[in-house]
Amino acid sequence: xxxxxxxxxxxxxxxxxxxxxxxxxxxxxxxxxxxxxxxxxxxxxxxxxxxxxxxxxxxxxxxxxxxxxxxxxxxxxxxxxxxxxxxxxxxxxxxxxxxxxxxxxxxxxxxxxxxxxxxxxxxxxxxxxxxxxxxxxxxxxxxxxxxxxxxxxxxxxxxxxxxxxxxx
Numbered sequence: 001x002x003x004x005x006x007x008x009x010x011x012x013x014x015x016x017x018x019x020x021x022x023x024x025x026x027x028x029x030x031x032x033x034x035x036x037x038x039x040x041x042x043x044x045x046x047x048x049x050x051x052x053x054x055x056x057x058x059x060x061x062x063x064x065x066x067x068x069x070x071x072x073x074x075x076x077x078x079x080x081x082x083x084x085x086x087x088x089x090x091x092x093x094x095x096x097x098x099x100x101x102x103x104x105x106x107x108x109x110x111x112x113x114x115x116x117x118x119x120x121x122x123x124x125x126x127x128x129x130x131x132x133x134x135x136x137x138x139x140x141x142x143x144x145x146x147x148x149x150x151x152x153x154x155x156x157x158x159x160x161x162x163x164x165x166x167x168x
Contacts, residue, residue, distance in 0.1 A: 005072035007157050012064050012076045015155065020084045021057035024049040024067045024074030025154060028161045034073070044161040045075050046154055054079050054152045075158035080135070081149040082128050088153045089124040090117075092143040099143030106141060116167045118160020123153055 012022045025048055026035040033044035041047075049071055050056040057079035058064065068074060080086045091099030100122060103109055113125040128148065135151035147153050156166040 004157070004159075005068070008072070008074065008076055009065070009068040011155065011157055012068060013061060015076065015078055016059040016061060016064055019059060020086060021059055021079040022064060022155075023054065023057040023077050023079065023152075024071050025077045025158075027071075027073040027075050028159055029073075031161065031163075033161070045159060048077065049074055054150060057084070057152070076155045077152045078155045080128075080147040080151045080153060081133070082130065085128045086148075087126045087128050087133055088147040088151075089126070089140075090145040090147055090153065091122040091124070092145070093119065093121045094143065097143040099141070099145075102141030102144050114168075115156050118154075118158070118164035118166050119162050120164065123147075123155075123166075 015022050026033055026045055028034060028045040032039045033041035035041050035047065048054070048056070050067070057077070078084065078086065080088050089103070091103060093100060115123045117123060133146070133148035135148050136146045140146060154166060156168050158166045160166065
């Protein structure tokens with residue numbers, strides 16, 4: 001039987017094998033963040049457990065096993081940017097802030113690896129083009145965030161405060 005904790009570790013190791021640097025983030029339980037701030041947390045299940053956050057991201061399997069050995073339910077974060085060779089377009093799906101509609105209004109969306117977020121949004125994964133690609137929020141269009149240099153995304157099969165899960 002595969003437990004959710006095993007699935008999270010397995011996913012983190014698979015991402016690392018692809019060259020994507022990963023690190024653990026706090027998880028959610030009982031409708032709140034598991035961090036010390038609990039219900040008052042402003043970023044439930046989406047903030048780093050490690051001291052330096054995205055700067056600690058690694059592909060080292062020993063380090064990854066140690067992190068998930070210490071925090072089995074930790075959500076999996078993938079560092080974006082040149083080192084992971086990733087840019088992720090994060091499309092929110094909220095009333096009045098529909099990133100999918102905004103992106104469609106900009107033109108044809110290329111077919112690429114995608115993940116449904118725990119809140120029903122979408123992450124579109126692209127190969128980093130090289131050079132500098134800044135992470136931005138809603139500068140491309142309403143509900144469209146770019147996760148690139150020094151950014152990160154929560155990845156499948158992590159959970160979400162809504163009770164949903166990130167899925168490929």
